[in-house]
Amino acid sequence: MPLIQMTIDPIIAQVGPVQLGWHGIFSSLALVAGLWLGFYRARQLGIDTEAMAAGMGWVIGGAVIGARLFHVMDHLAYYAEHPFEVVAVWQGGIAVYGGFIGGVLAGIVAARYYRVPIWPALDAAAPAMLLGQAVGRIGCFINGDAWGAPNTSCPFCGAVVYWHQHDLIPPDLIGVPTYPYPLYEMGAVLVLLGLLWVNRERLGGNGTAFLVMTIGYAVIRFGLTAFRQETIVALGLQEAQVIALLTGVVALGLLSVRLLQTRRLASAVR
DSSP: OOEEEEOOOSEEEEETTEEEEHHHHHHHHHHHHHHHHHHHHHHHTTOOHHHHHHTHHHHHHHHHHHHHHHHHHHTHHHHHHOGGGTTOGGGOOOOHHHHHHHHHHHHHHHHHHTTOOHHHHHHHHHHHHHHHHHHHHHHHHHHTTTOBOBOSSOGGGOEEEEOOTTOOSOGGGTTSOBOOHHHHHHHHHHHHHHHHHHTHHHHTTSSHHHHHHHHHHHHHHHHHGGGBOOOEEETTEEHHHHHHHHHHHHHHHHHHHHHHHHHHHHHHHO
16 A cells, blocks of 8 residues: 555635535535435335434434544543534544444434334444445545554555645644555445345344444454554553444344344244
8 A cells, every 4th residue: 555645625615614624525425325325225124214214313413413422532632622623523523433322322212213123224224334434434534533643664554644734633643654544444344344235135134234233343443443543541442442342242242142032033933
């Protein structure tokens, strides 16, 4: 992977405090792509898409709030000095796991309210989440808000150098070769999406696909976060690694229970 020189201004246009940036553009495209794939899969699973669409505002709202909240928590020192920027989501700065947890919790509440079967709905959302994640990371790569650690020891891992003053990478990393973390994650997520999609009929709609996706992404995030430069929160692990470990373990436990239930049901039918 070659050395990439990023000189693009992440801000396309600005009117007062409101900015139109590449991050916002690709976040919107990620949302559209995710919704399209999610509803396509929902129709395949026989879910009432009208009822599902009725609760989609809840899911999006929960995802945005969770994503921003987790990001702010991970950068408390900065936002303590710039409190008015906490709500400036359009500038970039969202945490994927915050969006995942917020979106899933809001989705479960919405599903119960609109009487949408929860596990099939989560299975429909699984590939949509991965596609949205892959598209959204393009915006992160452009504006540098998901920066990697300095790459001083792995010439084969590639590197990206940010030069623009509007990049969200820390000032001390401007002009420094760093691991192109967003590209790593995009590639890994697309591989997981491909595996999930090829095996979608085998996984069915009983929650297995969602749980497999959750475990797969936890493995990806835990491993690749080693190339990041974030705050250490516990046991030498960064925030995303701790959350990946917790969500992966919980999903593995739930998957074991679901598979055991399915096996018992099959045995009872025989």
